[in-house]
Amino acid sequence: MRIVVTRNVPEAAVELLRGAGQVHVCERDQALDPAELREVVAGADGLVTMLGDQVDGAVADAAGSQLKVVANVAVGYDNLDVPALAARGVTVTNTPGVLTDATADLAFALLLMATRRLGEAERLIRSGEPWFFHLGFMLGTGLQGKTLGIIGLGEIGQAVARRARAFGMRIAYSGRRRVAADVESELDARYLTRDELLREADVLSLHCPLTEQTRHLIDAAALATMKPSAVLVNTSRGPVVDEAALAEALRAGRIAAAGLDVFEQEPAVHPGLLELENAVLIPHLGSATVETRTAMAELAARNVVGVLTGNGPVTPVEA
Numbered sequence: 001m002r003i004v005v006t007r008n009v010p011e012a013a014v015e016l017l018r019g020a021g022q023v024h025v026c027e028r029d030q031a032l033d034p035a036e037l038r039e040v041v042a043g044a045d046g047l048v049t050m051l052g053d054q055v056d057g058a059v060a061d062a063a064g065s066q067l068k069v070v071a072n073v074a075v076g077y078d079n080l081d082v083p084a085l086a087a088r089g090v091t092v093t094n095t096p097g098v099l100t101d102a103t104a105d106l107a108f109a110l111l112l113m114a115t116r117r118l119g120e121a122e123r124l125i126r127s128g129e130p131w132f133f134h135l136g137f138m139l140g141t142g143l144q145g146k147t148l149g150i151i152g153l154g155e156i157g158q159a160v161a162r163r164a165r166a167f168g169m170r171i172a173y174s175g176r177r178r179v180a181a182d183v184e185s186e187l188d189a190r191y192l193t194r195d196e197l198l199r200e201a202d203v204l205s206l207h208c209p210l211t212e213q214t215r216h217l218i219d220a221a222a223l224a225t226m227k228p229s230a231v232l233v234n235t236s237r238g239p240v241v242d243e244a245a246l247a248e249a250l251r252a253g254r255i256a257a258a259g260l261d262v263f264e265q266e267p268a269v270h271p272g273l274l275e276l277e278n279a280v281l282i283p284h285l286g287s288a289t290v291e292t293r294t295a296m297a298e299l300a301a302r303n304v305v306g307v308l309t310g311n312g313p314v315t316p317v318e319a
């Protein structure tokens, strides 16, 4: 069996993959361009991919009809054309669970940075500008008693909600469907329509996948519905937010601040956002801990090995 890994992954994952065949790791950190990707996958039975690798029917065809599995090292899989792969009999897998806490931690860090103006504060110190303590200096907003609105109360959304509860926040959410009653009652979470949530949230945190339905879910109209004091946090996918509309809303004070880990055209960031003190900008670090990235790569490897050895995938994506 030939297994192609599109970029560097932790050695522990490569070791696991060797249990199922010959492993070719593209020793690089940046995504291959589409032509290089089609070239390198030729003859692969299994493919380990990640964010930035656009894997569609053409890539599967370039691999050949023996291709059995594409294992994305991410929980999100909007970079994969799942129907096209399924139509060719290819199993698609992702890495849910192992990155829940790391991503929730980062979402909460962004929430704190944005509500307490920590990016701006750090820049002030480094600028060498004089400062002194006074009662009105760099005031942020407290969290106690405030409402955290969550769009997409899946595993990561729930983990963020638990952290927020520890900070005394109330939880409300919207999404395609209601979560189980025991989860709602554990989190004391209210299910609202999207518009109700936009109107009520003091902090809005996005945890939905990127789909045709969620692309630009947070657009100018949604931002105009939010409170002027509200803070937006996005650790899901950049295109869920209309970045140009967000930059304008932040500039005009239509919402108070935003904490963003993801961007519409990564690694580019809308120039309007770069100029704003009330935008906290982080380069897609949601799952970026040593432990989590290793666990993600190992889970992807176990998925490949499972499919290629006939034992089945561990975490398949529904086609």
Ligand code: DGY
Pocket: 051, 073, 074, 075, 076, 077, 099, 236, 286, 287
């Ligand atoms: C994911 O898992 O989808 C992240 O965005 C990449 O770490």
